[in-house]
Amino acid sequence: MNYSKLRKTNIVLITLFAVLAGLYFGSSFFEPFAFAAFLAMLMVPLTKVFERKGTGRIISSFISTLIVFLGVSGVATLLIYQLGSFINDLPAIKEAAEKLMQQLQEYLYSVSGISPAKQMQLLQKRSDDILGMLQEYLTNFLGGLAFTSFKFLLVIIYVFLFLLNRDKFVEVVLMYVPKEREAKAKQSLHEISEVSYHYLWGRIKVMTALAAMYLITFLAFGTPYAVLLTVFGALVTIIPYIGPFISGVLPVCIMLVFQNNFNTVLLFGTIILIVQLIESYVLEPIIIGSEIQLSPLAVIVAVIVGGQIWGMTGMILFVPLLAIFKIISDKTASMRPIGYLLGNKKQMQVRE
Known part of the structure; x- marks a missing residue:
């Protein structure tokens, strides 16, 4: 057994745990910092286009940052407006839900023989608790927008500074690399930038296409809160595995509450599944x-660990962060077993 390699691997793992602890306890700083770094990578190609047309670095960085600000602000404003309307309609939703429960009671009574009075005691308490928790959560969400807005402004400032000083970050990394490995380091930095850009830009295009399909489906079936469900359903899918499940279940639940025809709800659910x-x-x-190039297990672990460390932001960012870590592992001899472990099946077959 090569104890030298094992020792190096152990050092890497200990360092990784230390980094995760630092990310957890320093989340107030690292969370907006990392989010801004990915947004800056997303906007670098557009910034370069402006610079090639003769626009200076400062103006190009400012225009790209302004595009990010307007895009995120527009989506957030639409989502908040729709959420406000949804909160105001909660009493009507509760009334419609109670009608649905009455229908369920009749069905359960015919199947199980449990009296409607006993069912009402159980269902009424549950429905009040669920709707109360939902209203409290949404109210707290809207109430915490001031702090969220501050963090968003901090992210925007970071994005501008990242775009403005992006060459310095590359130069600093290369200062720590020996001359004979400089070309390899530049290639690794290029791959990291490409992975981040293609993942984020690809996600935006997938979310846009999904939003279009959702909106057409919701309007065709007359689904209540179609715009809210479309925006939320598209945004939440950025979280691998968990997001698509939530975006599909929520509109079906809304249709169950407001639609009396079960066949229509079944058809609606089938179309959502196809989408x-x-x-x-x-x-x-x-x-x-x-x-x-990550295995499904690695993606799931990244989502869970990210959620534990940074919450919703971590569930989104830890997947591309893990992909970056895998690139670094593949380029470092002592860390290649870790990169192999994180890789997907296709990569494993190639290595074999």
Whole structure:
């Protein structure tokens, strides 16, 4: 057994755990910092286009940052407006939900023989608790927008500074690399930038296509809160595995509450399932492709660990962060077993 390699691997793992601890305890700083870094990588190609047309570095960086600000602000404003309307309609939603429960009671009584009075006691308490928690959560969400807005402004400032000083970051990394490995380091930095850009831009295109399919489906079936469900359903799919499930279940639940015809709800649910299959097995492979060369297990672990450390932001960012870590592992001799472990099946077959 090569104890030297094992020792190096142990050092890497200990360092990794230390980094994760630092990310957890320093989340107030690292979370907006990392988010801004990925957004800056996304906007670098557009910034270079402006610079090639003769616009200076400062103006190009400012225009790209302004585009990010207007895009995120527009989506957030639409989502907040729709959420406000949804909160105001919660009493009507509760009334419609109670009608649905009465229908369920009749069905359960015919199947199980449990009296409607006993069912009412159980269901009424549950429905009040669920709607109360939902209203409290949404109210707290809207109430915490001031802090969220501050963090967003901090992200925007970071994006501008990243774009403005992007060459310095590359130069600093190269200062720590020996001359004979400089070309390899530049290639690694290029791959990291490409992975981040293609993943984020591909996600945006997939979310846009998914939003269009959702909106057409919701309008065709007359689904209440169609715009809210479309925006939320598209945004939440950026979280691998968990997001698509939530985006599909929520509109079906809304239709169950407001639609009396079960066959219509069943058809609606079937179409939503088809839309999600198109998104997962057609759009993602074509648009995003194989840029994130991670195994499904590695992606799930990244989502869970990211959620524990940074919450929703971590569930989004830890997948591309893990992909970057894998690139670094593949380029470092002592860390190649870790990169092999994180890789997908296709990569394993190639290495074999």
